[in-house]
């Protein structure tokens with residue numbers, strides 16, 4: 001804004017024009033002169049000026065006429081009238097018609113400069129004010145544009161969006177949300193959450209987020225069903241400026257098609273496993289008839305081949321059984337007959353079953369328990385857990401190792417531990433070992449045959465019994481699996 005102020009001097013007297021130019025240029029103004037009103041207006045049409053010094057008595061077009069035109073066309077440029085003694089009255093009229101000020105000839109330099117300075121200041125202030133105003137309008141416009149853009153995106157997106165305030169009132173929602181929630185009518189914001197969400201589990205999650213008990217990852221993902229649709233809801237706190245929870249944001253995605261595909265895949269695996277199992281069981285039976293010599297004696301070599309074939313069949317059957325188990329767990333059909341179950345008895349049975357294998361591999365298997373309490377469980381499933389954990393402990397321990405099974409009753413839980421002194425599991429592998437088909441690659445356990453399904457089944461079974469499992473391991477030192485299963489009628 002520190003541009004030079006440009007002054008247009010319109011006067012037919014050359015002496016005045018030159019005088020003005022000299023004085024004003026000396027003060028740092030830029031001066032342009034015109035010897036009559038027409039030339040002055042022509043200059044104004046081409047060049048933007050800041051102040052006009054205007055003589056009243058001029059040939060061609062008089063000062064009053066010029067003033068009239070400039071007030072109309074350039075209302076922001078202050079006009080200072082130059083008047084002689086005889087025209088003071090006219091000057092006063094000019095003031096009424098919008099002139100900014102007037103000066104009388106002959107000029108008193110100080111007075112003259114003061115008037116010019118004031119006009120320049122006025123012009124500067126006005127320009128600054130206008131600039132601010134323009135900027136303001138532009139900012140508001142940008143803000144509005146941004147707002148409407150955001151609004152359009154939220155309105156058009158396929159995922160449902162819902163924002164609540166601290167009082168759990170819905171302050172923003174989009175059409176996709178209403179479609180996914182199967183709400184046909186319009187709902188005004190803010191609306192109580194119950195008007196839009198009918199799933200207690202989701203409302204509970206939002207309440208939890210509002211209470212500040214946010215999970216570590218910052219968002220909670222859950223599946224809900226609405227009508228025939230499966231939806232994934234991801235909720236997170238909306239943080240205010242001071243990082244305090246100001247509300248919640250939930251995004252809903254339709255995962256129905258994905259769930260159907262997943263189900264089809266499980267059904268397919270299940271079907272294939274079933275179809276494979278029956279012929280395999282027949283082949284196994286025929287082989288065992290051969291081995292027992294019931295179809296005539298076998299030579300040593302023949303016997304060896306048939307035996308090796310049997311081993312392969314057994315591991316195939318194991319894989320198939322595991323696959324069927326996983327499918328059942330995923331369908332929620334695995335845990336069937338829950339009865340009060342004595343963990344001690346199952347431990348005894350497991351040890352009796354595993355003892356020969358442990359001996360064969362040079363491993364000491366011990367067990368102990370105290371304060372046993374019955375748990376509500378399907379004994380077959382619990383057996384399966386022990387079989388998997390103990391056979392892992394034996395398989396992944398070198399000769400001379402020890403495997404220990406312990407069980408003890410706590411206030412609300414039975415705590416069961418399976419410990420070994422085996423190869424251990426590197427920390428980065430620990431989160432993955434419960435995944436389906438996951439096996440740790442370790443040079444010492446390469447020869448161990450397995451499917452990678454055992455721990456997936458173990459975890460599935462324990463979760464179906466409302467229990468938990470965790471694992472601690474130190475490579476080359478050993479591994480401990482710890483299970484908690486809720487006891488019947490906990491006493492404190």
Ligand SMILES: Nc1ncnc2c1ncn2[C@@H]1O[C@H](COP(=O)(O)OP(=O)(O)O)[C@@H](O)[C@H]1O
Nearest residue numbers: 392393396433439440450451452453454455479
């Ligand atoms: N007690 C253990 N000590 C060391 N590694 C283990 C132990 N138990 C399980 N693992 C690791 O976890 C993987 C997954 O175990 P699991 O699901 O039972 O599958 P599988 O035994 O068929 O490989 C194993 O391949 C092994 O690498």
Ligand SMILES: [Mg+2]
Nearest residue numbers: 392450454455
């Ligand atoms: Mg295993």
